[in-house]
Amino acid sequence: MVRCGNAVMPWAQAREEARRLGEQSAWAAGRVVALEDALGAVLARDLTALVGVPAYDAAAMDGYAVAGSGPEWSVMGRVLAGASGAAGAVARLRPGQAVEIATGAEVPEGTDAVLPYESVVGSASRRVRGEIALGKHVRRAGEDTVAGDSVLPVGTVVTPAVVGLAASLGHDTLAVRRPRVAAFVTGDEITASGRPGAGQVRDAIGPMLPGIAAWAGAETAGAPRFLRDGFDAMVAALRSAEHRGRTVGASGSRAARVGAAPPAAPPAEAPPEDGTRVHRQEAAGADVVVVCGASSKGPADHLRAALAEVGAAIVVDGVACRPGHPQLLARLGTDEEPGPLVVGLPGNPNAALAAAATLLMPALRAMAGGPDPDPVLPPAMQVKGAIRPHAHDTRLVAVRISGGQAEPVGFDRPGSLRGAALADAYAVVPPGWSGPYAALLWLPR
Ligand SMILES: Nc1nc2c(c(=O)[nH]1)N[C@H]1C(S)=C(S)[C@@H](COP(=O)(O)OP(=O)(O)OC[C@H]3O[C@@H](n4cnc5c(N)ncnc54)[C@H](O)[C@@H]3O)O[C@H]1N2
Numbered sequence: 001m002v003r004c005g006n007a008v009m010p011w012a013q014a015r016e017e018a019r020r021l022g023e024q025s026a027w028a029a030g031r032v033v034a035l036e037d038a039l040g041a042v043l044a045r046d047l048t049a050l051v052g053v054p055a056y057d058a059a060a061m062d063g064y065a066v067a068g069s070g071p072e073w074s075v076m077g078r079v080l081a082g083a084s085g086a087a088g089a090v091a092r093l094r095p096g097q098a099v100e101i102a103t104g105a106e107v108p109e110g111t112d113a114v115l116p117y118e119s120v121v122g123s124a125s126r127r128v129r130g131e132i133a134l135g136k137h138v139r140r141a142g143e144d145t146v147a148g149d150s151v152l153p154v155g156t157v158v159t160p161a162v163v164g165l166a167a168s169l170g171h172d173t174l175a176v177r178r179p180r181v182a183a184f185v186t187g188d189e190i191t192a193s194g195r196p197g198a199g200q201v202r203d204a205i206g207p208m209l210p211g212i213a214a215w216a217g218a219e220t221a222g223a224p225r226f227l228r229d230g231f232d233a234m235v236a237a238l239r240s241a242e243h244r245g246r247t248v249g250a251s252g253s254r255a256a257r258v259g260a261a262p263p264a265a266p267p268a269e270a271p272p273e274d275g276t277r278v279h280r281q282e283a284a285g286a287d288v289v290v291v292c293g294a295s296s297k298g299p300a301d302h303l304r305a306a307l308a309e310v311g312a313a314i315v316v317d318g319v320a321c322r323p324g325h326p327q328l329l330a331r332l333g334t335d336e337e338p339g340p341l342v343v344g345l346p347g348n349p350n351a352a353l354a355a356a357a358t359l360l361m362p363a364l365r366a367m368a369g370g371p372d373p374d375p376v377l378p379p380a381m382q383v384k385g386a387i388r389p390h391a392h393d394t395r396l397v398a399v400r401i402s403g404g405q406a407e408p409v410g411f412d413r414p415g416s417l418r419g420a421a422l423a424d425a426y427a428v429v430p431p432g433w434s435g436p437y438a439a440l441l442w443l444p445r
């Protein structure tokens with residue numbers, strides 16, 4: 001990528017651009033997911049009660065459901081929670097009557113209070129005595145929540161309590177913001193598995209993407225698609241990803257889109273309705289398309305030309321950072337019908353990770369609607385040892401945090417993930433930096 005230092009975008013500005021574009025594109029990142037998959041995401045729409053809480057008039061204590069003010073009642077039977085309910089045993093109490101009842105069980109019609117066992121002052125065969133306050137220890141249907149109530153607003157972070165609440169309100173799924181990432185891995189030399197043969201290189205970027213996506217509140221849809229080098233293959237791949245607004249049926253782990261303003265374009269193929277996990281990545285319907293490699297200016301690097309061919313808007317074209325400077329950010333589609341974002345990651349794996357931290361993660365996190373998990377903090381961490389800054393570019397240096405200091409781990413050339421695998425964070429070293437304090441960018445865990 002032949003660019004002079006000041007033609008590319010400064011690193012911090014590139015991160016901001018990515019966040020801004022992610023926020024703009026967030027409308028379509030809503031999906032319906034199984035309750036257990038929603039944790040940590042934010043609600044894409046208000047949570048409403050499908051049932052009231054309590055759903056029926058229920059005993060709040062173990063004891064006797066009683067009708068009338070007493071102080072003595074005839075015991076007509078026994079009702080346990082989950083049994084056939086009050087209707088099965090004694091549908092209706094008349095004044096002076098009672099049923100023995102378990103906490104949570106539906107009380108018979110006519111119940112005025114529950115007399116807890118501890119408040120029973122005397123009992124003979126099929127009779128109980130005690131003092132009650134009318135209405136006491138009966139949870140009335142809907143007294144907490146009425147069916148149809150809106151209980152949590154859009155944007156709420158899904159915590160364990162939110163998951164539990166949703167379950168108690170009758171939901172099996174939740175609409176959350178969960179951007180989906182599809183990936184194209186380019187390069188004739190790239191192999192997907194096993195030991196690479198002569199002249200081959202094992203894909204090291206595709207396997208990082210699910211973890212990177214999850215760290216940013218997103219998901220990948222199965223394995224990446226491998227592309228042969230070539231302009232036509234790249235154009236065809238981008239075209240297959242152009243349409244974003246597909247809605248699929250909610251079933252199992254399959255997420256259904258719940259965007260507010262989906263573009264009109266129909267999907268090219270019908271989604272499977274069998275509820276199985278999608279193993280092959282489907283670029284159509286993705287919110288972000290990651291292209292690995294082909295970002296530079298070599299004879300096989302067709303990404304920019306292909307983006308121009310499909311009419312994409314390139315927002316960031318090169319970033320003043322090392323490693324990772326040929327990275328780019330673009331948007332497919334048009335202003336009227338916006339398509340997915342495209343993030344071009346350099347082929348060198350550590351450059352790809354640095355670029356993901358620069359453009360991909362901020363964009364995904366903004367789409368996901370949560371706080372930036374990785375805000376660029378003020379330069380607060382002291383760097384142990386010497387780091388040489390770059391003259392024009394921000395350096396991202398793999399560091400381990402120990403003893404309150406950031407210690408470079410080495411092995412962090414563009415082609416090597418060994419340093420990043422040993423590290424906790426990248427130290428952000430701006431051009432001309434003289435130390436000793438640096439900001440940190442946490443690596444996905
Ligand atoms: N004339 C110039 N050449 C290069 C420049 C430049 O500014 N001018 N920049 C260099 C930098 S920096 C990087 S980074 C790379 C980026 O290259 P590409 O994104 O075009 O990627 P490739 O050329 O396809 O591959 C580069 C390198 O990475 C290996 N690779 C590719 N994909 C993967 C993968 N999925 N997993 C593991 N390794 C991968 C590939 O085999 C190459 O060794 O450009 C420089 N050149």
Ligand code: MOO
Nearest residue numbers: 323324325351414
């Ligand atoms: O993006 Mo390249 O170093 O910066 O390998």
